[in-house]
Amino acid sequence: MKLANGQQLIELFEKWAPKSLAVDGDPVGLQIGTLNKTISKVLVTLDVNLKIVEEAIEQQCELIIAHHPPIFRGLKNMRTDIPQGRLIEKLIKHNIAVYAAHTNLDIATGGVNDLLANALQLKDVKILEQTSAEKLMKLSVFTPKEATEQIRTALANSGAGKIGDYTSCSFTSHGEGRFKPLESATPYIGKANELSIVDEDKVEVVFPQSIKNRVLKALLTNHPYEEPAYDLYLLDTEVNEKGLGRIGELSNSITLADYAQTVKSQLNVPFVRVVGDLDRKVQKVAVLGGDGNKYIHIAKRAGADVFITGDLYFHIAQDAEAIDLAVIDPGHHIEQIMKAGVADYMNKVCESHKITCSFIPSKFSTEPFQLI
Structure with missing residues (x-):
């Protein structure tokens, strides 16, 4: 076994989820720090906040791989008296690099949307919208x-x-x-x-x-x-062919009400929001992690009975109702499925290449909402 260089690890990761897969304008790749160093432990997280940075420090991680880029828009300043500046300052002081894999990980085979389709036990899974x-x-x-x-x-x-x-x-x-x-x-x-x-x-x-x-x-x-x-x-x-979202079939048709309960259980969320007649039968399912508001018509044209996605807007929900598309919204945070998915994949890759490096999923939830 040999010690890992950061650049080598990312090259192995990008064979799975190359940056070229990301949609235009998505700020993927190395965002903070350097990869020109030896890395023995990597923390995998959905988001990067101060609690996650503290976890990385405690676990002695030299690299964080995040799904959501902590720097999404260009910085106008680097003030350390505001939250984002304090976050970056702490990462730099502790020599922790941050690499973002966003829509490239959504699109990649075996990435976020395939992980969700597998968790939902969909069969005959295909791409919802081809991007390349x-x-x-x-x-x-x-x-x-x-x-x-x-x-x-x-x-x-x-x-x-x-x-x-x-x-x-x-x-x-x-x-x-x-x-x-x-x-x-x-x-x-x-x-x-x-x-x-x-x-x-x-x-x-x-x-x-x-x-x-x-x-x-x-x-x-x-x-x-x-x-x-x-x-x-x-x-x-x-x-x-690569693309966003997935569409597949359940083994048997089921009422929307019962399937909403199943989604809640399979994705381990405290609640779901549902659009549509709860007594209708559904079998063909489209799923898209994150914000899928732009994709309701694509899901309908693909023949989906129900579309599972997060952050559904009020008027988009009304539009879905008008085109007779059932929607289940389990929240944006379902993308946390990538933590275990990425860690498992990269640990196997390191083992096959005889590299000494551990990828660990963050134990903290970055879900900001609480149910009262």
């Missing part, structure tokens, strides 16, 4: 028969040829290759200034556009020809 995807590319390369298997293996190892739950996918066709090396060439087959006719295979694979350079490097490193012949095509097919 990438195009597939196709590579067609011509190779002498004796090198075909080597090329196929190298391309598969680079990540090419993955289709859904299948890997090492390729198609091979046979044909005849013709070429005449010039005097300056150093041909693998044939002689300079002589026409060569060779039995060749054409190997075709698809891959996400983001790994194009890696695939081409594998091809050029492993191909025996001095000048390999290949074609690259950009396809219309999209893969690696």
Whole structure:
């Protein structure tokens, strides 16, 4: 086992929830302090307040990973006689860095919205609103028969040829290759200034556009020809779809009243607010952690019977009622599910990389509301 560098830890974290997934303008990433230090313990929290900072100090954490960025809008000053300034001052004095993973963690596969969908026991879960995807590319390369298997293996190892739950996918066709090396060439087959006719295979694979350079490097490193012949095509097919919210199905239909009780129990909240006829049956469920007011029409168009989200505004609740969409509001704080989720994920990652670092979920609630 080896000690962890902060930058190394965040690189591992961002393989799961890259900053590129965040919506425009979302201030994700390192907000306070430095990652250029050894880190042995990380506190995972929904929000950062003075109580959380005290917990980090007590637990001897060198880094806090928070879902909600403590600096959301640009600072106009750094006064230590106001709450935000005191918070930042304390973090700096104790050399505790703060890293924010907000909408990128909402969107990431296995992130906040998937954690909520799992807690709600939804099946056949899909993205509620797609925010990004990438195009597939196709590579067609011509190779002498004796090198075909080597090329196929190298391309598969680079990540090419993955289709859904299948890997090492390729198609091979046979044909005849013709070429005449010039005097300056150093041909693998044939002689300079002589026409060569060779039995060749054409190997075709698809891959996400983001790994194009890696695939081409594998091809050029492993191909025996001095000048390999290949074609690259950009396809219309999209893969690696990412997005906000999730939509899935319950095993059986249930009344809205009974399901509201289930949501209250499964998300461990003291109460929920409900919009809609309590006797109606619901089965298709949309969920979006945090403030989902902008998404009621998206949830309706997706066919949801009920939409679970927080911070529902009065007039948005009336709009939902008007379009016959039931809504259950368990509060914004349900996103605290990320504390255990992130800690569990990163502890497993550290273990697999033989890194000595502990990720611990904060034991404190940052829910500001009390029920009387």
